[in-house]
Amino acid sequence: MIYxxxxxxxxxxxxxxxxxxxxxxxxxxxxxxAALAGRRLKHENISNIYASPLIRAxxxxxxxxxxxxxxxxxxxxxKCLAEVNxxxxxxxxxxxxxxxxxxxxxxxxxxxxxxxxxxxxxxxxIIARISEFIDNVPDNSLIVxxxxxxxxxxxxxxxxxxxxxxxxxxxxxxxxxxxxxxFVRIVKCSGN
Numbered sequence: 001m002i003y004x005x006x007x008x009x010x011x012x013x014x015x016x017x018x019x020x021x022x023x024x025x026x027x028x029x030x031x032x033x034a035a036l037a038g039r040r041l042k043h044e045n046i047s048n049i050y051a052s053p054l055i056r057a058x059x060x061x062x063x064x065x066x067x068x069x070x071x072x073x074x075x076x077x078x079k080c081l082a083e084v085n086x087x088x089x090x091x092x093x094x095x096x097x098x099x100x101x102x103x104x105x106x107x108x109x110x111x112x113x114x115x116x117x118x119x120x121x122x123x124x125x126i127i128a129r130i131s132e133f134i135d136n137v138p139d140n141s142l143i144v145x146x147x148x149x150x151x152x153x154x155x156x157x158x159x160x161x162x163x164x165x166x167x168x169x170x171x172x173x174x175x176x177x178x179x180x181x182x183f184v185r186i187v188k189c190s191g192n
Contacts, residue, residue, distance in 0.1 A: 009033060048140065
């Protein structure tokens with residue numbers, strides 16, 4: 001089994017900002033969500049924990065590791081697991097984006113996950129940077145990352161495509177479970 005966990009609620013989530021590569025802290029609720037995710041994973045056989053270098057994911061990984069009794073010093077940070085770079089849209093709300101970048105916002109809505117953020121990345125870019133890691137991640141691994149990266153993994157593995165990507169709604173600290181690179185379930189830990 002491989003467990004993909006979206007980081008806990010961050011300050012940017014509360015403020016409804018598109019916060020890709022901007023480093024923001026977890027909220028108190030985010031820390032509570034991480035602890036709940038850890039409790040839900042306590043009886044799983046987790047041999048490895050990998051985390052995005054961004055603080056909201058790395059702290060989530062540390063909280064989970066504490067809950068499951070995994071040695072924090074063995075958490076491996078992987079740059080490829082960082083969230084999508086939103087480029088010009090980084091750290092902006094939807095309202096700010098649509099006010100400042102009307103055409104770009106329309107283009108984004110028209111092509112959704114196929115959009116390349118101006119001065120940023122596309123999901124194709126995320127797939128290119130995570131594919132080797134995903135191909136080689138050992139079984140019984142926990143990966144603490146971001147919504148965009150989890151969606152890119154689903155696309156890369158052929159679990160999701162243009163027709164159903166948004167059917168996989170992964171809220172903060174939800175656990176997406178894969179077995180032999182196939183979708184099993186989503187364990188809700190967001191409290192929503």
